[in-house]
Amino acid sequence: MRIAIIGTRGIPNRYGGFEQFTEFIAPMLVERGYELYVYNSSSHPYKGTHWKGVHIIARHDPEAQLGTIGQFIYDFNCIMDARRRKFDIILQLGYTSSSIWSFCFPSSSWLVTNMDGFEWKRAKYSRLVQWFLRHAEKWAATYSDFLIADSGTMQSYIRDKYQRAADYIPYGAVIFDEPDERALEKFGLTRHAYNMLIARIEPENNIEIIIRGYLASNCPHPLLVIGNHQNKFGKYLTSRYHDKRIVFYGGLYDLEALNQLRYHSHFYFHGHSVGGTNPSLLEAMASQALIVAHDNVFNRAVLGDDAYYFDTSLDIAALLNGNSWRTGEGEKITNNLHKIKTMYSWEHIADRLEATFAHAFEKSGVKKPAPQNDY
Numbered sequence: 001m002r003i004a005i006i007g008t009r010g011i012p013n014r015y016g017g018f019e020q021f022t023e024f025i026a027p028m029l030v031e032r033g034y035e036l037y038v039y040n041s042s043s044h045p046y047k048g049t050h051w052k053g054v055h056i057i058a059r060h061d062p063e064a065q066l067g068t069i070g071q072f073i074y075d076f077n078c079i080m081d082a083r084r085r086k087f088d089i090i091l092q093l094g095y096t097s098s099s100i101w102s103f104c105f106p107s108s109s110w111l112v113t114n115m116d117g118f119e120w121k122r123a124k125y126s127r128l129v130q131w132f133l134r135h136a137e138k139w140a141a142t143y144s145d146f147l148i149a150d151s152g153t154m155q156s157y158i159r160d161k162y163q164r165a166a167d168y169i170p171y172g173a174v175i176f177d178e179p180d181e182r183a184l185e186k187f188g189l190t191r192h193a194y195n196m197l198i199a200r201i202e203p204e205n206n207i208e209i210i211i212r213g214y215l216a217s218n219c220p221h222p223l224l225v226i227g228n229h230q231n232k233f234g235k236y237l238t239s240r241y242h243d244k245r246i247v248f249y250g251g252l253y254d255l256e257a258l259n260q261l262r263y264h265s266h267f268y269f270h271g272h273s274v275g276g277t278n279p280s281l282l283e284a285m286a287s288q289a290l291i292v293a294h295d296n297v298f299n300r301a302v303l304g305d306d307a308y309y310f311d312t313s314l315d316i317a318a319l320l321n322g323n324s325w326r327t328g329e330g331e332k333i334t335n336n337l338h339k340i341k342t343m344y345s346w347e348h349i350a351d352r353l354e355a356t357f358a359h360a361f362e363k364s365g366v367k368k369p370a371p372q373n374d375y
Helices: 017-031 069-082 099-104 127-143 152-162 181-187 207-216 232-240 255-264 279-286 297-303 313-321 329-342 346-364
Strands: 002-006 035-041 054-059 089-093 110-114 146-149 195-198 223-226 246-250 268-270 291-294 308-310
Touching (some): 002 017, 002 069, 017 035, 017 054, 017 089, 017 279, 017 346, 035 069, 054 069, 069 099, 099 127, 110 127, 110 346, 127 152, 146 152, 181 255, 195 207, 195 255, 207 223, 207 232, 207 246, 207 313, 223 255, 232 246, 255 279, 268 279, 279 291, 279 297, 279 329, 291 297, 308 313
Parallel strands (some): 002 035, 002 089, 035 054, 089 110, 223 246, 268 291, 291 308
């Protein structure tokens, strides 16, 4: 069975959640007998035609020259290429810049779309862009053959808003249990003597609230901010906050290093507020981090009582000024690890995705492929 994954900047992951999802899921599906194709941006540093058995298709991406409009052109280039390849299924991850081309998707392929979160709520977008994203969401929900929701909240929203069923398929994570304090040396850090966050540097991730709370506290340890801060909001933050405790590290894509940092941190701050089941949150849970999360329905659906929560910078300061190692924190970490094992393992996610594909295969009269390991 020929399956294409569209809507990411490509693999190996150098960007975000959908790329991380693809990096893990695509090779797993290859091992299960599927023929996988992943579209990569022409600006992606990996230039090979195969990666772990996955076919890589690079297509022109002018985002670096044209800005946001370049994303629409890149998606168009990918869709037009897919029209001639006769894929059985096209898995579309997100809809922000691709649903405008919904009429271009090949009718011979089943279109399965992951609806992501509430993109139109993101604070970085103007009212005009938010208006467009509401329509893009509608186009994706209307023209896709099957829908995926990565959170129960999004699944309910799609059902109520569009009267359509969506399969619940969250992201996954791999449990990290090989800590090595020596990995902290190159960062100049020591175990439990720093706090951290990992996020795209965007307003809706509440990074400024976390920083303000940190600076209002008497915490002497550094806050490590990991994320590419070369965008407009990132430059604003780095120019405004010069306290030596706030360390803007930049982007870091070494999963082993990230796992070591999360594992050995004191608090791990998770400020995401408009997405579904966030990949970086699951990875923090899998790395046995003690999590302080923004208080919203998405984060609570994943963490339950196994985290501390904040709404304002005052909440951050109060937590840091209080007894930060509280009774019950070990139970929080243990409970979160159990969730990864039973609900968010990549094997479990692959099983769910296969069930969605099986539904499409059933409709098309095509049988699921037998497992193959000759890639």
